Amino acid sequence: MEIRIKGLTRDYSSGGKGIRALDHIDLTIPANRIFTLLGPSGCGKTTLLRCIVGLESPDSGEIAIGDDVVFSRERNIFVPPEKRGLGMVFQTYAIWPHMTVFDNVAYPLKSRKVPMEEIRTRVARFLDFVQLTGFENRPSTKLSGGQQQRVALARALVAEPKVILFDEPLSNLDAKLREETRKELRSFLTRLKITAVYVTHDRVEALALSDRIAVMRAGGIIEVGDPKKIYFRSDSRFVADFIGRANLIKGKVVALEGAHGIIDTDIGAIAGLNNQNIAPGRNAMLCVRPEFIRLTTSGVTEGRNVFRGKVETLLFIGEAYEGEIRIGDTRITTTVPPTVDAVEGGDIQISFDADHCFLLPA
Amino acid sequence: MGNKSALTPILIVIVGFLTISPVLMLIFGSFSEGFGTFSGFTLSKYVEAYTDPELSAVLLNTLVFTLGSAAVATALALFLSYMYTRTNIPFKFFFGVISIIPMMIPHILFSISWVLLLNPSNGILNRYLMELFELKKAFFDIYSLPGMILVEGLLDLPVSYLIIAPAMSAFDVSLEESSRVCGAGTLRTFTRVTLPVLRPAILASVILVVVRCLASFSVPSVIGMPGRIYVLATHIYRIISTGFSADYGKAAAVGMSALAAAILLIYLYRYLTSESDRYVTISSRGFKPAIIDLKGSKYPLLGFVGLISFVLIVLPVLVLFYTSMLPYVMVPSAKAFSLMSWRNWLEVLEDPISLLALKNSVMLGLVGATLGVILSIFVSYVIVKVRTRAAGVLESLSFLSFSFPGMVIGIGFMWFFVRTPLYATIWALLIGYIAVYLPYGIRPLSSAFVQIHSHLEESSKVCGASSFTTMRRIVIPLLIPGILSGWILMASIFMRELTVSVVLSRPGSEVLAVQILRFSEDGLWGRLSALGIIMILISSALVTAASFLGKTLAKGRSPAE
Structure with missing residues (x-):
């Protein structure tokens, strides 16, 4: 079910001064997709999620889920969370310690006065779905972190909600379990064809899990798009920098060549995709990601987007080196594969395709 | 909600x-x-209350009584919690019992059981010791400041223990270990490292016990008044319940200083306990505190702990039950048992x-x-x-x-x-x-x-x-x-x-x-x-x-x- 948010604002006061947690948010969350709110801590993503679910009441604006307006300051509508028919997985999982696994999962159905017979079959079905069959009578305090997470998921899904919301559900798991759970969650949600809103500050999680991502900062939404668009063709310098490691080189657009723009920088002219049609004469910034930079220590190639520099530092990080290349006064971060025989202080040549970098307004 | x-x-x-x-x-x-x-509106009640010639003695008694009891309770609590957390003394479950049970015995009954044991004229223990050693005078007069301090200190031991014991078990033992490595012995380490680090907990315990002693009425009334030792609580009680007419105004005027002192102390206590995190170091890594082997002194120390528990729990109930069966107070004897009903x-x-x-x-x-x-x-x-x-x-x-x-x-x-x-x-x-x-x-x-x-x-x-x-x-x-x-x-x-x-x-x-x-x-x-x-x-x-x-x-x- 689609969620439409219009002009949503939420103010807090803490220690005498006001903080605007959400600043006139307009957003449409498409139906039956995994939608992620991504941003650094304090950007308002959790507040937005809590407004959608009804645990917080915004100061102005409107929220509609499907055809139902669940919040409108103007029309004085506030549907309490228990009447919104949503499911949510909390960061702490919020598994009730005084209940068994069965009682936890059955709770939403009991609240909705579903007959006991049906409760049994549906709880069994969803416990099977999250691979916890046989755990019904286990006290919930005797579960591992991963199992608690699955109980929380089963509980959020069991009443077949219109929308399921996730508040950083993987942040309490260790790194290995997090990766596995991420994959599992993606396949669960894709099979269910349900609208999911997912909050995280982890860019890898967002890229791996989502159909669409909204990047937030300081109470506002900066950019919305599918993961590849956000990563490869971002419209915003903040997003480009936040979503992955990026080299940002300042300069001025001097010419246009089809889809590409030529930007004059400290290290010379660079060609890159000009998605935003920045006109010649304007200041701009070129963004190139480390993994797209090719390196070679032997031979000299002539052509576009080829530069020579010195290896400043090489940091061994396991699967590769993280290298810092210095060209004049400009430092470029690269991923150096172990096959390249670079040494610190040595000469090196870098190159990248014009289709693998892009221009941003400065 | x-x-x-x-x-x-x-x-x-x-x-x-x-x-x-x-x-x-x-x-x-x-x-x-x-x-x-x-x-x-009148100031006369204050004038009357604070020019009372007996007041200075009352205040001095109060000071000695509260500080003395706080010292007794805190010292015992330190000893017991050190034994519990840091030594290999046997029967550790005793300690939990010691800290809970005395709360169940009403203070007034505990005080009275000590009067029955140690009053100078017919205290059971006094009579018994007099007969045993052929003394002319009572062995110990409970109707005295030391008597009051002893009983009040025992009564407030649980409070003190509940403050000291958690601090003692949260103590980072590496502080002591480094002292040992630097060449200090067990005793020197205890006085130079352990006690100073525990200072906030000790201070908190002393303050809380002083506040409770200020409020305490059982010991001052049952033990203090017969010995004519008045503290603030009994002084106030005397003003409202004896003499020609109860003077609530004067009692209120005296009460103001007790209340002011207590409020001051309790906020000092709150300040100390909220700041205490800075002093008591709680180590993040999981550790079992180093257990000190008591060797030969194990059983004498256990005996002492056993004596405290006996005195705190069993004795009062025993004495009361014994007395309840007799027509008048007497030393246990064949005659006494024959008179029971x-x-x-x-x-x-x-x-x-x-x-x-x-x-x-x-x-x-x-x-x-x-x-x-x-x-x-x-x-x-x-x-x-x-x-x-x-x-x-x-x-x-x-x-x-x-x-x-x-x-x-x-x-x-x-x-x-x-x-x-x-x-x-x-x-x-x-x-x-x-x-x-x-x-x-x-x-x-x-x-x-x-x-x-x-x-x-x-x-x-x-x-x-x-x-x-x-x-x-x-x-x-x-x-x-x-x-x-x-x-x-x-x-x-x-x-x-x-x-x-x-x-x-x-x-x-x-x-x-x-x-x-x-x-x-x-x-x-x-x-x-x-x-x-x-x-x-x-x-x-x-x-x-x-x-x-x-x-x-x-x-x-x-x-x-």
Whole structure:
């Protein structure tokens, strides 16, 4: 079910001064997709999620889920969370310690006065779905972190909600379990064809899990798009920098060549995709990601987007080196594969395709 | 919790009435001419109270009594918690018992059992030792300052232990280990490293015991007054209960300084305990503290611990039971055993005033604790979960009564009650009890609330449960342990309450502790002991029943429904 948010604002006061947690948010969350709110801590993503679910009441604006307006300051509508028919997985999982696994999962159905017979079959079905069959009578305090997470998921899904919301559900798991759970969650949600809103500050999680991502900062939404668009063709310098490691080189657009723009920088002219049609004469910034930079220590190639520099530092990080290349006064971060025989202080040549970098307004 | 906005102001009004109004009444009272009126502003009560030639002796006695008891209680607590956390002394389960059980024996009965043992004329232990060593004089006169300090120190040992023991077990042993590596021996390490690091806990314990001694009435009345050793509490009691006419104005004027001292100390205590994190180092890595092998001194030390437990728990009950069976106090002998009968018990059970006191105390325990816990649930909820500035005000207000000397607050309430129909009813006692002992309900409940993460409630709402269902199925079941310990604590305090009651109790609203005090003033030791044992039995039965009920409730909740 689609969620439409219009002009949503939420103010807090803490220690005498006001903080605007959400600043006139307009957003449409498409139906039956995994939608992620991504941003650094304090950007308002959790507040937005809590407004959608009804645990917080915004100061102005409107929220509609499907055809139902669940919040409108103007029309004085506030549907309490228990009447919104949503499911949510909390960061702490919020598994009730005084209940068994069965009682936890059955709770939403009991609240909705579903007959006991049906409760049994549906709880069994969803416990099977999250691979916890046989755990019904286990006290919930005797579960591992991963199992608690699955109980929380089963509980959020069991009443077949219109929308399921996730508040950083993987942040309490260790790194290995997090990766596995991420994959599992993606396949669960894709099979269910349900609208999911997912909050995280982890860019890898967002890229791996989502159909669409909204990047937030300081109470506002900066950019919305599918993961590849956000990563490869971002419209915003903040997003480009936040979503992955990026080299940002300042300069001025001097010419246009089809889809590409030529930007004059400290290290010379660079060609890159000009998605935003920045006109010649304007200041701009070129963004190139480390993994797209090719390196070679032997031979000299002539052509576009080829530069020579010195290896400043090489940091061994396991699967590769993280290298810092210095060209004049400009430092470029690269991923150096172990096959390249670079040494610190040595000469090196870098190159990248014009289709693998892009221009941003400065 | 729909009306969050209305809840906080309502609670501030209720708690404010309970804590601020008796203080205000006390202040007004100390400046008024007569009792029950506020007309005629006068300073004469202060002049009279503070030019009293006996006051300086009273103040000196109070100082020695409170500091002495604090020193005894804290030193014993240090010893016991060191033995418990840091040595290989056998039978460690003793220590938990030592810290809990004395709370069940009413202070007045504990004090009286020591009078029965060590009074100079016919104290059982004194007579026995005199016969054994053919002494001319009593071995030890309990009616003295050292006697008072000894008994009060033992009574406050549990309080002290509950402060020192957690600090001792949170102690980072590497601090001691590095001292040992630097060449210091066990004793030197203890005095140079262990004690200084524990200083905040030790100070907190001393302050809290001093505040409790200021409020204490059992020991000063049962042991101090027969020896003509008056402290502030008994000095005030003397002003309102003896002589030609009770002078509540003068009592209020004296009470003001006790109250001021207690409030000052209790806020110092709060400051120290909130800052204590800076001093007591709690190591993040999991460790088992290094256990010191006591070797040969193991059993002598165990004997000492055993003696303390015997003196604290078994002896008082034993002495009371023994005395309750005899027509008069005598050393155990064949003759004594031949004279034993249930006469005192039968007399008490036929005494209308004792029966009324029994009924009133049980009523106050059950109803008072229930009301007190209900109030505590709401106050703790606001303090822990709402956390607005108004909630902070509420917290400070409720903490204030932690300092209240019961008798002084009782006098403050007198001014209020005398103008209402509540005067001389047990409802007056009920209000006074809740005002003075509210923190004992709030403390277990707020720690229970702290453990309920807000996500647990929110997730219930998202699951479609109403606020009421969330309360019934999530919050209350998780609160049960806190509710229960708050209720047990309040019920057992109310059943044996003396200091507030001694002021507010009137004919018709007698309670157990006051009736026991009357018996002791009249020297009716046999009946006193019988009534005392009945009192201990009832409160133990109550505590057992309540904890049993709690266990079945906690168990029955989850699988059923």
